[in-house]
Amino acid sequence: MAERSHDEPAMSRAMSVEQIVEKAQNFDYNPLIPLKYWLRTASTLLKEAAIYEREGDEQQTYLLLFRHAQLVLSDLPTHPDARQVQNRSLLLQAKQEVENSLAKLEILKPRLNKRHQRYEQLLRDRDARRASGSVGGNVHQYSQNTHNVVGGYKSSSADPAMARGTKALDAGENGDFAVKLARSEIRRRATVRKASLQAGISEDEEQERRMAGIWGDLEEGYTKDDQGAHRDTLNQQMQNLPLQVKGKISDQTQNGGSRPKPEDRRLIYHYPAIPEQRASKPELFTIHPLEDKAFIEGHGNMQVPKLPPKTREIGVGDHTGSSQAFRDAVSNHDVPVTVTPSQHELRPATFTFKPSAYLENGSPLRTIFLPPELRFRFLQIALPNTQANLETCGILCGTLISNALFISKLVIPDQQSTSDTCDTVNEDKLFDYVDGEDLMVLGWIHTHPTQTCFMSSRDLHTHSGYQAMMPESIAIVCAPSRGDWGVFRLTDPPGMKSVLSCTQQGLFHPHVEGNIYTDALRPGHVFEAKGLEFEIVDLRSVR
Numbered sequence: 001m002a003e004r005s006h007d008e009p010a011m012s013r014a015m016s017v018e019q020i021v022e023k024a025q026n027f028d029y030n031p032l033i034p035l036k037y038w039l040r041t042a043s044t045l046l047k048e049a050a051i052y053e054r055e056g057d058e059q060q061t062y063l064l065l066f067r068h069a070q071l072v073l074s075d076l077p078t079h080p081d082a083r084q085v086q087n088r089s090l091l092l093q094a095k096q097e098v099e100n101s102l103a104k105l106e107i108l109k110p111r112l113n114k115r116h117q118r119y120e121q122l123l124r125d126r127d128a129r130r131a132s133g134s135v136g137g138n139v140h141q142y143s144q145n146t147h148n149v150v151g152g153y154k155s156s157s158a159d160p161a162m163a164r165g166t167k168a169l170d171a172g173e174n175g176d177f178a179v180k181l182a183r184s185e186i187r188r189r190a191t192v193r194k195a196s197l198q199a200g201i202s203e204d205e206e207q208e209r210r211m212a213g214i215w216g217d218l219e220e221g222y223t224k225d226d227q228g229a230h231r232d233t234l235n236q237q238m239q240n241l242p243l244q245v246k247g248k249i250s251d252q253t254q255n256g257g258s259r260p261k262p263e264d265r266r267l268i269y270h271y272p273a274i275p276e277q278r279a280s281k282p283e284l285f286t287i288h289p290l291e292d293k294a295f296i297e298g299h300g301n302m303q304v305p306k307l308p309p310k311t312r313e314i315g316v317g318d319h320t321g322s323s324q325a326f327r328d329a330v331s332n333h334d335v336p337v338t339v340t341p342s343q344h345e346l347r348p349a350t351f352t353f354k355p356s357a358y359l360e361n362g363s364p365l366r367t368i369f370l371p372p373e374l375r376f377r378f379l380q381i382a383l384p385n386t387q388a389n390l391e392t393c394g395i396l397c398g399t400l401i402s403n404a405l406f407i408s409k410l411v412i413p414d415q416q417s418t419s420d421t422c423d424t425v426n427e428d429k430l431f432d433y434v435d436g437e438d439l440m441v442l443g444w445i446h447t448h449p450t451q452t453c454f455m456s457s458r459d460l461h462t463h464s465g466y467q468a469m470m471p472e473s474i475a476i477v478c479a480p481s482r483g484d485w486g487v488f489r490l491t492d493p494p495g496m497k498s499v500l501s502c503t504q505q506g507l508f509h510p511h512v513e514g515n516i517y518t519d520a521l522r523p524g525h526v527f528e529a530k531g532l533e534f535e536i537v538d539l540r541s542v543r
Contacts, residue, residue, distance in 0.1 A: 014119035015059060017109050024067040032500045033468045035081035040431065040441075041469045042072055042094050046101075047440055051400045053104075055349040062108045065101045072098050166352040171367040171404065171527050178353070178369050179531045182406045184346040186399065186533075193438060353404035357525035359492045365472050365525040367404040368442060370487070371532040374410055378445055379480055381412060381538070386449045386480050390417040393446035395430065396474070397439040405442055405472055412538045420507060421458065422446055433539070441466065443474035453477050453484035455517050457509050463490060463517075464499045474520050487521040
């Protein structure tokens with residue numbers, strides 16, 4: 001869910017609730033995207049909010065919960081697919097999840113406003129000292145600097161998650177630390193989840209306990225008078241949102257814009273999914289780095305490919321916009337912080353990875369850490385299909401830690417393949433598995449058995465569903481016959497809008513835009529993290 005523009009105030013400050021709400025509302029809702037993808041987006045927002053909550057980032061938690069509420073209460077009821085009988089229960093369930101979040105939002109609201117008031121007082125005190133000559137410097141330069149120091153911490157203005165008191169880390173300078181942090185945190189979460197299941201604690205009960213632990217004592221506080229001053233509750237704010245959305249839709253309708261029929265707008269491509277029946281449990285492999293050295297060395301000639309030339313049918317991104325935004329941001333950064341903490345210091349709440357790249361519209365992209373060995377293992381699994389000239393696909397799953405995304409599982413679903421396609425069924429069951437393991441879908445990987453490494457028109461349509469759920473989502477393409485591979489994402493703009501508005505049904509068809517997709521690895525927001533552990537879960541019924 002990408003934000004609209006980068007022309008926004010600096011995010012390094014402690015924001016008021018009103019400012020956070022304005023930021024939360026600043027995203028593009030596109031009814032051309034099928035409702036099922038928006039419902040997955042809503043689920044992902046809640047997962048991200050829960051992780052930021054555990055890490056103590058109240059500002060980002062509030063932003064994501066409010067954005068989730070607006071999406072579910074204001075946008076999704078207007079979706080063309082909302083009237084379908086099979087979707088009504090899903091929308092009702094999503095609305096119930098919003099109700100569960102309202103209590104958190106009400107608890108957070110006065111705390112965030114209190115923090116904002118203290119922040120404003122710090123600025124006033126600083127300005128007073130400067131006016132008296134005790135502190136030098138330019139106030140405007142201070143407020144516009146990418147790295148501000150307020151209350152003893154440093155943060156980046158490019159990302160809301162950088163607005164709390166943590167050590168800001170550069171992904172490129174802290175790859176080894178990222179691996180250690182991920183290993184420690186993923187194992188810790190697995191242990192907690194296992195213990196909760198054994199104790200019979202439901203997810204709702206666990207969430208209630210977490211809330212009591214973090215916010216049960218509101219000593220930082222605020223008095224009863226403070227609470228009374230903020231009684232313009234979230235319910236009133238949310239009631240106004242549908243009216244705003246209806247107003248926008250009415251304007252569009254009155255201007256003569258006719259909507260295409262719902263059946264013309266649905267994407268026909270599917271995520272890989274779990275088969276309907278399985279006789280045995282999924283086959284699970286825990287992959288440790290360089291476990292199969294011989295196989296990896298045998299593929300040592302695989303290099304990051306040069307992007308294919310621009311054509312009207314297959315567009316490759318022009319890096320000018322995103323690279324310039326990236327260079328502008330980096331040019332204002334201080335020397336990157338490199339950390340080598342001991343084991344007891346591996347707490348995600350004390351670190352925040354800075355954005356490593358930006359969309360073409362200027363919105364920040366969180367770093368994705370990718371295990372280098374993953375593609376070799378995937379090629380090994382895909383080898384029988386490759387020899388038969390059939391495509392193979394898999395799902396890249398992982399989690400959010402310290403404002404960075406870590407790929408920790410490769411899920412191989414049941415699939416039907418041809419030399420140019422890879423179709424799947426029962427995607428709801430795939431997401432049941434993902435949700436059961438508390439995972440996020442971070443992208444997908446597939447082979448081109450005999451073709452070169454590029455994103456076909458069909459690949460572009462497939463990936464738009466992933467990137468609609470999460471802007472950082474990636475597509476890895478492996479061309480084993482050429483020894484090539486690449487990591488890609490759609491440009492935004494123009495790629496996402498161009499693909500989502502495309503109604504052509506052919507397997508290979510041209511798009512008007514020339515720079516529809518771009519490399520996400522070099523340069524980009526994806527970093528290979530040597531030593532990052534991952535698991536392979538093979539859910540196929542027929543292999």
